[in-house]
Amino acid sequence: MAYSFPDDVLEHVFSFITSDKDRNAVSLVCKSWYEIERWCRRRIFVGNCYAVSPGIVIRRFPDVRSVELKGKPHFADFNLVPDGWGGYVYPWIAEFSRAYPWLEEIRLKRMVVSDESLELISKSFKSFRVLVLSSCEGFSTDGLAAIAANCRNLRELDLRESEIEDLSGHWLSHFPDTFTSLESINMACLGSEVSFSALECLVARSPNLKTLRLNRAVPLDKLSTLLRLAPQLVEFGTGAYSAEIRPDTYSRLAEAFSCCKKLKGLSGFWDVVPSYLPAVYSVCSRLTSLNLSYSPMRSPDITKIISQCHNLQRLWVLDYIEDVGLNALALSCKDLQELRVFPSDPYVVDANVSLTEQGLVSVCKGCPKLQSVLYFCRQMSNSALFAIARNRPNLTCFRLCIIEAQAPDYLTFEPLDAGFGAIVEHCKDLRRLSLSGFLTDRVFEYIGTHANRLEMLSIAFAGDSDLGLHHVLSGCDSLRKLEIRDCPFGDKALLANVAKLETMRSLWMSSCSVSFGACKLLSQMMPRLNVEVIDEQGYSDAEADSCLVEKLYIYRTVAGPRIDMPDFIWTMDQDRAYRLRNRPSS
């Protein structure tokens, strides 16, 4: 090609292309574009850390600055994945430390992160700026101390919802006095108290601080001190929002909040004393995001706040909001895009909260921009689902959890097939769906036929037969992640749709009716899938093939079978005979 652009011109053009999808498309145009693109790709996202190996990534992309990795399957959030399953980040960090000295950002989700990994991160990357550990585990506050002490240019430290061994709050004091670059810190998940003076000094010397999410241990009477030091905050999470009722404490707090003219997001509010709530009223009209899902605030207090939040886009809340609060939400928050309602007491049959399907219907009718819903409730009807579908065809994410498994339509006692069918038929851009309630194979027929944009589907205690699963696997053209528990789905549907599995990121099936024999067959037919059987009980050789597997995780990979599997995971690899021979006898 005599007339192609010089490489650096192409590289400059490519620098404006940031989405992974577009970058991947660019790399397929021709060999020279592939080469140019791979040298200038700076950001990679690996949705399943076992789909590829660090070596393969580094070989293709030699100069990466930002990495995002995800480990365990989603159902690990609900304790369905045994400890020791995997998702260790250390091997990645070890190779990155050699290959990417200029790495700036690491974002991890559901991975096992050790203190050694954190120490290695803190010492390997001189320009390190962003560390996000979402639902991770395996490390302690000692690891955080290493990050604090060594990452001179750190801008963001976000520990959201990770399980951390909380040895002490002393880690925060490891940030040196010369450290002034902090922009965002989220330590809400930590239990122990940090030194307040260390925190105060840190906030005082961080002029770019935009996000500050405190943990429960920071008392209310100290909040005004921090807010006065950081009036530029955009997102703020309180600690325990309770103190003895004292007028001077209140007025200081109210005054401090009113100085935060840029505040758009609020969270925290553990242990609320309602008398202190009006202190936040001055910021309500600017709020776009409000997370009250850890707060015992009741409906009247919640309603008073949200009635003033006319710009609210995102609300996470407990079912204490009740239908009456949701009605107020529907009236006041016309910009609402995302609603999540969590159960305050998921394990009692009759909660003392008046929250029903009507609250959700109200919000769906009243909020024209609502796209994303996560809703826990105790009753649902097909008619409510029809109303939701008709009113909100722009839904992209609909996750409904009716707390009592297999609960039918509470008005008609029918299955909820038709209701969910209406959702998938009307909401043509639906990308994520979680089902609950009493459902037959019919709902899967609707889903397979209509849910063309659906990328992630979660199913529990539903369906009658393999036909249900077959509907989903043979339809749903965009399906990437499928997770199923306690459904009567088995070998037939799986083996009739093997090719589909390579078009998806992963499939999880637990407590279903899949046999070992089918797993072996699947492994043989599809060498680019890892078929991992999780079997904590052990099985005997004699009846292996017809035994049903407890849990099954299938994912596509270019890295072959993984080498860090614990004893209780079985795959059909070359050492199969060895593994069978050497299984401990039960």
Place this chain on the structure above:
Amino acid sequence: MPPSTSESTATGGGNSLDFDEIELTLGLPGESRDKKSGTKRHFADVIDLKLGSFVDPETDKSGGDCSDLIAGKPRSKERVVGWPPLRSYRKNYTMKSNCKYVKVAVDGAPYLRKVDLQSYGGYQQLLCVFEEMFSCFMIRNVLIEKKMMNTVSRSEHVPTYEDKDGDWMLFGDVPWKMFVETCTRIRLMKSSEAINQLTN
């Protein structure tokens, strides 16, 4: 308004797929395979498999073998692993009002224990739990003192509790729910001492 019925497509004609034609079997030709047909996994079946007996907290039905009561999970609702789908992080923050932890002291034991009274359905169940909790200690006692011990209630230890008024009460006089409401701590008092107090 139910959705319109689907039309058969090349990929999605689920209704017309004849499974027998594509059925794959394993094993030698001619060998019949005893196939398990897909059966609906009912929620109730899952409970039976995983939990054992269930205790109703509304009425004290906790009489019976200790082994039954301890094997079952004595919550107000049957529990299945991972259902409802909530992160444990979130479960930890759900309201503590449904827990009532009280200290349990056993005369002669070097340390105390804590139990969540809301977890149990009745007095008998609670006593069984004490038997299990303090079994090591009791056994050591038996060896040292060479006395026979049966259950806590028939042994040297008398179960008592302190109520909201600060009075020490004997287990069993008030209904279970009232006990849970008013109990602030529990002491398994040596009956010799109880007798001493009575005679003083």
